[in-house]
Amino acid sequence: MSDIESYNNLLQEFLLEGVALIDLIERGLLELEANPDNRALIGDVFRHMHTVKGNCMMLGFSRLEAVTHSAENVLERLREGTIMMNGEIGTALLSVVDCVRSSFKSIETTGKEAEADFSDQIDRLNLIHSCSNDEHGESPFCKLDLSESGQSETTAASKFNSEESSLNLESVTLPMSRVNSLMTIVGTVLVTFNQLRYCINQNSGDYRQLLDAMELQTQDLHEEVLKYRLQPLGHVFNTYHRLVRELAAHSGKKVYLHLAGEKTEVDRAVLLSLKNILGHLIRNSIDHGIEAPETRLASGKSAIGKIELSGRQQHGNIYIDIKDDGAGIDVAKVKEKAVGIGLVSTAAAESMDEAAAFNLIFEPGFSTAELVSNISGRGMGMDVVKKTIEKAGGTLSISSASGRGTTFSICIPQSMAIVPVLVVRSMGEQFALPQANVVELISFYGREVRENIEMRMHSSAMVKCRGRLLPLIRLTEALGQCGGMPLLSKNECHVVLLRSEEEEFGLEVDGAEELASLVAKPLARIFSDVHVLSASAVMPDGTVSFILNVTEIRKESICIDDQNEGGL
């Protein structure tokens, strides 16, 4: 086959494929104008444009390449969701379709692309493209600055922040329509406020009704603003490709990072607090989980280790799994090390089941930050990882099968800004329990107290509840408050039934006050070692108090019981 002949064949293939693709692009764009949210279709149109561009480049049609490249850039923004399809964008992209078609005609007849340089189309596309990342651009979008002065940044000392800026968690782009709907809600709040003021000043009308209306409107406002704070997990997930590459290169291992559920949205504060934690868990998987390629091949595995990072949302919680197909956790080795460093006695280690042994990994001192590398900075211990997640109201669990791999599972509230709570009293002070943990409220009066509460050894108590016997923890003891009356001599006893990590227990309080939604503020640093507190908040009566961490209350009380037993 001669060169000319072969070139003509290529040209023919180019036109055949190009015309078909341009038809598909046109049809897709028209459908997108009616259905701008069809993500799959946006993806298809993007890919077709990408192929057209690649083909133009391969055959050296540089003017066509330039215009399709600009179109591809805009389509990429659409695919990412940073801009939304609208009439203006649709028109700009359809004009590209026309340009490309007419140039194809010219190629078909003359073998050369049209002389036109498409600069008008390119300028228009570039303007749309630049508006999406330029906050001063005249675009139908506005930007909100969401920077919060160092609350999550202090959580972990890590240098893996170099990409913080590229993460762009500090600002969000909003379509004008969303800002308008915000304005509408604020408008209704103002109207209600005026009515309320009139009602109170003139002492006429029903102010309760207005208060109820205002509560609903404030909730609307809250939900609307919350939406702006939500960011897809993918923003953080995608930064780990770099980390994985560096770690793989450094260790001589081969690693395939697979992402799933990147579109799952979480509050940006949660996202920031997860960033270092996930980085550490991935590091851990590559350092300790994934084996060297030769080892993997010898044990019949693919030379490439696989790490799956997946996220999903359910009932206001975000679930994230970090799953590797590495060597898994060697229970015997874990026990050996725990005994070696004095975490548990040999006898205790022997009687431990697998799940309990895995949890040793989270004990302070078990995994120290011994590895300092130039890649991700000083790693944190696994205990710090777990503590950080629990501080944010989440949980971390682990499962592993020898030879088959390890999975770390994180469950964390989607948003921690506003928490529905039950306000309770203890020794004259108010505390808040997250409603997510509350199962029910039970009150005992007079004889009922002795009938339903049993004292066990070491002053631990049990409460009868619908035929079950559950551990009963006193809030005064959990908080270290002194001077409470002995349980059984009480004339009335109020128990909040709580659930944490699939286990239920009773919490004895002096009284339950009301349900409320509180704005959670991060704890002052002096409280950072008080694990039973998860956040501070302004209570409905204007005083400042704490939202309690139910998981920690249960755990700390178990610790106290264990110590008491050890003392015998």
Place this chain on the structure above:
Amino acid sequence: MAQQSILIVDDSSLARMMVRNIVSQTFPDWQIIEAANADDGLAKVKNQPVSVALLDFNMPGMNGIDLAAKLLELSPDMGIHLVTANIQDTMRQRAEAMGIGFIKKPVSKDDIVRIMGGGR
């Protein structure tokens, strides 16, 4: 010596044609296997040892990186190269973490000689 083969996976028929032309001119002994998407590619190499694979990144269905992972599971020794017009950092990092090579589109004769030159 058994005949060596190269797998070309690209959803653009033009792109496949160009690579095929270069390979058939430079290494006429090699068997060329073509596929328009990842699933097709996987099916075609199931019972057929392949020493070199050139994969497009942007394809309908599975992308080139995910396909590479599957291919390496089938045969760890395959020399895999991702062929793409614009290389994003993330894509490069993912490929490098897996030990995969890169070729910028359009594929040149030099590229082909470099990756197929020594057999593999």
